């Protein structure tokens with residue numbers, strides 16, 4: 001398995017992966033309307049270009065035998081602190097449990113440490129099974145956060161952190 005740093009050339013790959021991963025992940029957690037709204041907010045071409053070009057989000061893709069397996073995005077020095085924010089981590093459903101997520105967290109952890117960051121931080125929906133994955137990876141819940149994302153929708157999250 002290798003890591004490819006995504007550029008604007010890979011936007012359609014990120015979009016195609018999120019189309020396959022988002023609906024099954026959130027079908028039992030969010031309404032279909034909220035899934036469509038959030039996917040547009042996060043994965044439209046304009047949004048991805050802004051994240052990469054202006055907001056300092058880096059996207060990494062995992063690739064094996066020419067196939068893309070998932071992606072992670074991160075931002076070092078988040079809010080000018082010694083924290084790397086893991087904005088997104090998504091692996092194709094058929095490949096869960098095979099080590100890709102762990103590989104992503106370890107890779108981002110190494111990048112964070114090279115940048116002098118001391119902690120990884122992320123938001124996760126309070127009903128998402130990924131919470132147990134994060135606990136296994138050494139994260140702990142530090143806060144509960146409800147974020148108003150417009151159109152009457154809320155993100156009902158935990159903030160989880162992992163010391164590096």
Ligand SMILES: CC(C)(COP(=O)(O)OP(=O)(O)OC[C@H]1O[C@@H](n2cnc3c(N)ncnc32)[C@H](O)[C@@H]1OP(=O)(O)O)[C@@H](O)C(=O)NCCC(=O)NCCS
Pocket residue numbers: 021025089090091092095096097098099100101102103123124125128129130131132133136137
């Ligand atoms: C969460 C996710 C990224 C984890 O990636 P993954 O490739 O399946 O995880 P890994 O195979 O690297 O698992 C690492 C360890 O965590 C464990 N683990 C993974 N998912 C788990 C879960 N839901 N509950 C409990 N343990 C879990 C694995 O068994 C493994 O343990 P081991 O080291 O003892 O074998 C992946 O399941 C995913 O993409 N989920 C859907 C999208 C999502 O919810 N993303 C997070 C949004 S905040």
